[in-house]
Amino acid sequence: MVSMDLSVRIGSLELKNPVMTASGTFGYGEEYAEFLDLSRLGAVVVKGLSLLPKEGNPPPRIVETASGMLNAIGLQNIGIQRFIDEKIPFLRTYDTKVIVNFFGDSIEEYVAAAERLSSVEGIHGLEMNISCPNKQAGWCIFGTDPRVTTEVVGAVRKATKLPLIVKLSPNVTDISLMAKVAEDAGADALSVINTLTGMVIDIKTRRPKLANRTGGLSGPAIKPVAVRMVYEVFKAVKVPVIGMGGIMHGDDAIEFLLAGATAVAVGTANFVNPNATIDILDGIMAYMKDGKVEDINLLRGAAHAI
């Protein structure tokens, strides 16, 4: 039996393996604890938090599509204080890294959220969501305007010593430009990608199915776009890339690693199969065993070789 090294580094953060959960699809961890051993995961990334609780958008806010789903949850969450009081004590009992996804409505809110989270024991890293596709009728300037991205990432960088992951929006013309901007402003790693803005129309009512009209498309439908973006971002930056978008099986995760991802996050698949993260981890290990790959880091970016 060949020994296998699955550990990866995201800045100063060492993960036992590259499989993470994607924010917003795994609750605050406890929702899935009866289905799988959270300690097997490289990291748990929790649902996006804001300083104050948020109700989110009115229903309907989820629609199924041919090969994925469209959501307009509107960043509903319990707020940072309740997370600290009620959720972190539970997560601390597991041997996994906890990464907190957060967002704000202004640069000041981003900074205040990062500061508040940085002093909490049991939080190992921060992922800042500058994508927020459901805000302001499908537009969010934080992650689509390079100047604002520089400003908000730079301000958060000064506010925290924790590893800082910036989650990029795919709803831009040139993702490698946004990646470079985030790296230059101090990101330790980049998450690629958030959901793609889409719409579904009910042909009976002749109205968009989501109350918000538009939503974020996720699942297998977006995988080829996500793989292409990870490939482009890997070429553009030096910091690690966390790949996500439509990963349902181990082989999907391998594709992202070959495109240049250091780690992967599993989102929509959790709704189909609550044990998806572990099945994907087992799938990665089976691929490595079959190919006699002893260190997972040898797979990173292999698709770039001429």
Ligand SMILES: Cc1cc2nc3c(=O)[nH]c(=O)nc-3n(C[C@H](O)[C@H](O)[C@H](O)COP(=O)(O)O)c2cc1C
């Ligand atoms: C219902 C739902 C809620 C989400 N909430 C968040 C969130 O709060 N913050 C965030 O950065 N991304 C959020 N996302 C995006 C996912 O983390 C992920 O980037 C995206 O869904 C692509 O991965 P997937 O195709 O595996 O789902 C959400 C996605 C879904 C489907």
